[in-house]
Each structure stands twice: as C-alpha cells, then as structure tokens.
Amino acid sequence: MKLGFGLYRHQLDSDHLQFARQCGATHLVVHYTDYFKQGDQSGNARGDQPTGDQYGWGVAGDPNALWTRDELQGLREKIESHGLKLHALENFDPAFWSDILLEGPSRERQMAHLKTLVRDIGAAGIPVIGYNFSLAGVYGRQKGKWARGDAISVGLDGFIDETPLPEGMVWNMRLRENLGPAAVGQISHDELWRRFEAFMKEMVPVAAEAGVRLAAHPDDPPLPKVRGTPRLVYQPTMYDRLLDVLPHRSNALEYCLGTLTEMTDRGENCENIYAAVDRHSRRNAIAYVHFRNVRGVVPNYKETFIDDGDLDMARVLTILNKNNFDGVLIPDHTPLLSCAAPWHAGMAYSMGYMKSLMDRLQQGLTIWSP
Helix, strand or coil, rough: CCEEEEEEEHCCCCHHHHHHHCCCEEEEEEEEEEEECCCHHHCCCCCCCCEEECCECCCCCCCCCCCCCCHHHHHHHHHHCCCECCCCCCCCHHHHHHHHHCCCCHHHHHHHHHHHHHHHHHHHHEEEEEEECCCCCCCEEEEEEEEHHEEEEEECCCCCCCCEEEECCECCCEECCCCCCCCCCCCHHHHHHHHHHHHHHHHHHHHHHHCCCEEEECCCCCCCCCCCCCCCCCCCCHHHHHHHHCCCCCCEEEHHHHHCCCCCCCCHHHHHHHHHHHHHHHCEEEEEEECCCCEEEEEEEECCCCCCCCCHHHHHHHHHCCCCCCCCCECCCCCCCCCHHHHHHHHHHHHHHHHHHHHHHHHHCCCCCC
C-alpha cells in the first residue's frame, strides 16, 4: 500500500507539493477540474473542500478545451520533480461529458472527445482517472462545528434540499452563467443504469488499450435521489453491479470509505462495509482509496477526524493488507483544526495517523484483531 495525498487544481504549486512530501506522501491524486475558480462567489473556501450552494461550485470549463497530452505530461513531470508520483486524476470536467450524463444532442461528439482524453491520460503516464457517473453530483452537504472539539466539518443535518436540477447545470456545476427556467427532465434509476452501461461498453476498451483504469466514485451523499435525479451507487452492493456491467481491470473503483460509511445499508457496526472492502479488494477492483471517516448515515451524518468515526480504520487496513492491495490511499478531506492553517493541520493529522498504521503493517505488526 502507498500513502498518497489529494490536491485541488489551485493547490498545484511548489508549497503544496512540498507539504505533501513532508507529510510522507509518495503519490498524488489531483482534481484537475477547477471547482474554485469563482472563489467566494460560489460559496467555496479555497482552504477547504467545495460545498457551494444551489447554483453549484461555479461555471464548468470549456467543452472544447480538453486537457492535452502535453499539459498532463507537464503536470506529471512537475509532480515528479518534487519526489512524488501522479497516480490519478479525479473527475472529468462536467463540460466534457454533460450530454453523456444527460443523453443530450452532443453525446456522440463528447464520447469521441472523452476517448481522446483517456488516450492522452494514458500517453501522459497517468494510470487512473476517477469519475462519478452522476447528474446532480456532490450536492447538499452542510458545514458545522460537528467534529471533535467543535472542529468545522461537513455532513447532512437531516435536511435534504430537493431544489430541482435546473437546465444548464450538471454535476453540481453550471454549464453557462445563466440557467434555464426549466428543470432537467426526470428519469428512472433503470434509465440512469442504461446510460452508464452504454458509456462503459464504449469507454472500457479505449481505457484498456491506453493502460488506464476508470475508477468509479459512489454517490455522495448516498441518497436514492438528489435534486430530483436518481443516483447510481448509493448502497455498497451497487458497486458489485457496477463491476459486473463489464468485468475488466479498467472498470475499477475509486473507493470512498466515507461515502460508503454514510450508506443506510452499511450493516450493524459497519459489518457490510468491511465485507465490501474484503470482497472488492480480493477482486482487485480498487484503484485507490479515500481513507476518511464519518458518524451516522444519510440524511444524518457528519465527517469526523480519521480516528473518531464509526468505521474502524485499522480493521480496514488489515483487510486491504490481507488481500495484498498495493494501491494508493489518500485522506481525501478532513475537519479543519483551530489554528493559523486549518486545512494543513487537519491533513497532516490524517496523514500521520495513516502513516503510523501503514508503517506498523509493513513491520509485520498487528494493528487490529477480532
């Protein structure tokens, strides 16, 4: 197993790269879509994870300005110059595949563009692209003093905002400044799965040829519907259905432990989550792991410090180690500590906890027993 670190696009500077290395990271997962380019106008603080409001995280990118092979290779080389390896990009820009998700008139053109992008990701030497096949995206989370010692964290406090997804918006970002008066059309869960299966049957062969793994994130928050649109993976067994659509190494999982633990079918004492970790790691289906913790399930859950949630993180690591998982684990996000650098302190705390457990495993020591 490898200790990794996640960075947003605006953090891809020498200071943040050095910080990741100083924390013990050897690998990076990068959000290359810029969720923060509108700054405070979108309700997103650059020193935290994005949350936004009913208008999302801001305006998406240019659908015709795909990330190029040269810029991705340049990114990889910059990261390597700081002693790190670029393991994955996380999430396509919503503008790149809006009509794939919505089954719009530009679907075929966007599919061709996405295939080109995946080929270029592989040619740039990046082994994984994470994605979330979702219409509404990551939406509705709130912030509060919910973690230990009143640290600011993110969650749901029982309230579910059912504001319909407006025309001109997808994946919690706006495709244009002004949204239409109508809402995105209602579809069934079966229709969403049909769209996903069609997407995978075209993309997996391309990804396989490029040497890239497509890694699926579960829906966060994991509710059956958000903003009137259905969700693809909101229970642990739905990951199995996703893998069975087209069994292949390039059809993989972006394994978010926090989101999985938020699910209502997690079982007593999270037993269904431990079983899923075991099942999916034995299947060699996990491309990388979001190693974070929560208390409660939707619609009442709160993100916690890594050692203070409902999931026994040492038990998860023990399962992964038993099944010879050799991928990357990143802290993803964390509550903010009360100090001059809240994000840095929170991430350093998580990294230290993870590194300690992983070092003990490498020494052949037991970190969990039944």
